[in-house]
Amino acid sequence: MIIVYDKELPDSKPLTLNVIDTHTHLGKEEVVRGKGKDYRIIRPKDHLDFYEKLKFDVFQRITAYPEDYAYSMPEDPKDFSLPATELQKLIFKEKRKTQNLGWFADKIVTFPLHDILQSKTDPNFKKSNDYILTRAQTLEYGSRLVPFCRVNPKDEEKATAEIKRCVDYGARGLKLHPLSEEWIEEIVSDKVIEVVRTAVDNKLPVIFDCQNYKTAEEIHQVAMEVRTQSRNKDFTIIVGHFGFDYLTPGMFEILGDPNIKTETSGMRGDDCEVFYKNCIDLVDDWHLSTMYGTDHSYFSVPQASDHITFIFSNTAKDLGITFEHIRHILGINALRILKIYWPTKVIDRKGVSKSKVVWEDFNKIIECTNYEDLAKIVTDLSEISGVYFNTDSLFDPSGENVYEDLFILNIFADIIDLRRSFVVQHTDDNKLKISEITKLMDFASQITQILEEEDETYPFTQQYLFDYLLHQKPK
Numbered sequence: 001m002i003i004v005y006d007k008e009l010p011d012s013k014p015l016t017l018n019v020i021d022t023h024t025h026l027g028k029e030e031v032v033r034g035k036g037k038d039y040r041i042i043r044p045k046d047h048l049d050f051y052e053k054l055k056f057d058v059f060q061r062i063t064a065y066p067e068d069y070a071y072s073m074p075e076d077p078k079d080f081s082l083p084a085t086e087l088q089k090l091i092f093k094e095k096r097k098t099q100n101l102g103w104f105a106d107k108i109v110t111f112p113l114h115d116i117l118q119s120k121t122d123p124n125f126k127k128s129n130d131y132i133l134t135r136a137q138t139l140e141y142g143s144r145l146v147p148f149c150r151v152n153p154k155d156e157e158k159a160t161a162e163i164k165r166c167v168d169y170g171a172r173g174l175k176l177h178p179l180s181e182e183w184i185e186e187i188v189s190d191k192v193i194e195v196v197r198t199a200v201d202n203k204l205p206v207i208f209d210c211q212n213y214k215t216a217e218e219i220h221q222v223a224m225e226v227r228t229q230s231r232n233k234d235f236t237i238i239v240g241h242f243g244f245d246y247l248t249p250g251m252f253e254i255l256g257d258p259n260i261k262t263e264t265s266g267m268r269g270d271d272c273e274v275f276y277k278n279c280i281d282l283v284d285d286w287h288l289s290t291m292y293g294t295d296h297s298y299f300s301v302p303q304a305s306d307h308i309t310f311i312f313s314n315t316a317k318d319l320g321i322t323f324e325h326i327r328h329i330l331g332i333n334a335l336r337i338l339k340i341y342w343p344t345k346v347i348d349r350k351g352v353s354k355s356k357v358v359w360e361d362f363n364k365i366i367e368c369t370n371y372e373d374l375a376k377i378v379t380d381l382s383e384i385s386g387v388y389f390n391t392d393s394l395f396d397p398s399g400e401n402v403y404e405d406l407f408i409l410n411i412f413a414d415i416i417d418l419r420r421s422f423v424v425q426h427t428d429d430n431k432l433k434i435s436e437i438t439k440l441m442d443f444a445s446q447i448t449q450i451l452e453e454e455d456e457t458y459p460f461t462q463q464y465l466f467d468y469l470l471h472q473k474p475k
């Protein structure tokens with residue numbers, strides 16, 4: 001979460017922006033660098049370090065030339081990027097100090113590289129997917145990493161089975177890379193359509209690597225075919241990097257399709273202005289179709305900082321980019337399309353010993369009336385091997401605004417029966433109200449009783465939570 005001020009309203013309260021990075025990688029990949037073998041290695045902590053550096057870079061660029069920007073910074077860079085919830089702030093300050101950084105990004109979508117492990121299994125990427133999924137199932141990273149799986153459509157039925165397996169373990173999207181896996185000539189094919197349809201049927205957004213207009217057109221054809229085949233019409237296909245093509249009018253026509261979005265990784269310098277100008281001129285509701293991404297660590301601080309500083313600039317404001325547009329680009333659009341984190345299985349791994357916690361251990365959560373107690377209980381539980389947590393944002397009934405004082409806290413233990421979810425509400429008098437949503441999918445009909453009978457100030461309706469879980473887009 002980042003904090004800025006509107007320069008035209010200097011005395012107004014701070015403006016908060018959720019930041020979701022829709023494109024990063026994790027793992028180990030062989031790279032060609034002159035002679036001999038070399039590797040690109042990306043660990044979860046590298047993303048946090050990257051965001052810590054980005055914070056200072058953006059802060060410095062804007063404070064060095066304040067006259068160029070429509071927004072101003074807090075005085076101290078440490079107030080510029082903050083944890084999105086008080087719960088994260090307390091847990092990381094006290095118990096996970098080495099991960100207490102990089103709060104610029106609230107959620108970081110991450111998926112395998114063209115990994116050294118990918119070809120070691122049939123289907124490909126099984127081990128790489130397990131690596132991503134297990135990193136998202138840790139106390140350190142569970143509240144920030146958003147795991148996407150990756151498959152090779154050339155594996156056909158085995159690839160679709162791998163998608164379903166990853167959904168069980170908590171995958172929240174799918175990454176496809178036609179160039180790396182050498183099916184760039186076969187994008188519009190039954191096997192690719194089948195893989196995308198499987199993801200869409202399971203409510204996963206699908207991001208394609210895309211390096212030019214021709215590929216984008218073919219991805220669009222796949223999206224149109226999937227729309228006719230799938231029961232789920234409310235799905236999202238993401239054209240990665242916007243094809244690195246910010247000029248071709250056809251690219252913007254594709255972006256006008258309600259099932260297509262893009263992400264902006266790799267965009268740099270003047271490209272940003274060209275891209276946004278064409279978006280505004282050529283796409284209705286363009287701000288709902290564009291999402292922020294970095295492709296860290298293929299791209300790093302210079303590109304990400306170019307993009308962020310551009311959207312805060314006077315140039316962007318003069319083009320017509322408003323604060324509402326920025327909110328959608330940086331966070332809201334992505335939050336709305338990511339599948340809810342809802343694993344039904346946990347991958348066995350070393351260091352996780354089973355069943356040290358019992359159902360009743362979580363009961364203390366419901367009694368917490370302030371964040372200090374809640375943070376203490378969550379961290380006490382996490383001292384027990386294999387307990388982690390995740391938070392999901394909730395939207396107001398328009399589906400356009402995140403409730404800032406309200407989130408779903410999902411607590412998981414290594415035995416998946418011990419998955420419990422709570423709605424945390426921050427009240428005016430700085431107290432908490434916590435309500436359990438027990439096995440919500442199975443007991444959707446009881447939501448009204450669970451929440452509303454106890455206190456009618458909860459802004460949910462049964463329909464709201466039902467839509468949230470099933471469709472991800474409350475109306």
Ligand SMILES: [Zn+2]
Binds near residue numbers: 023024025298
């Ligand atoms: Zn990438």
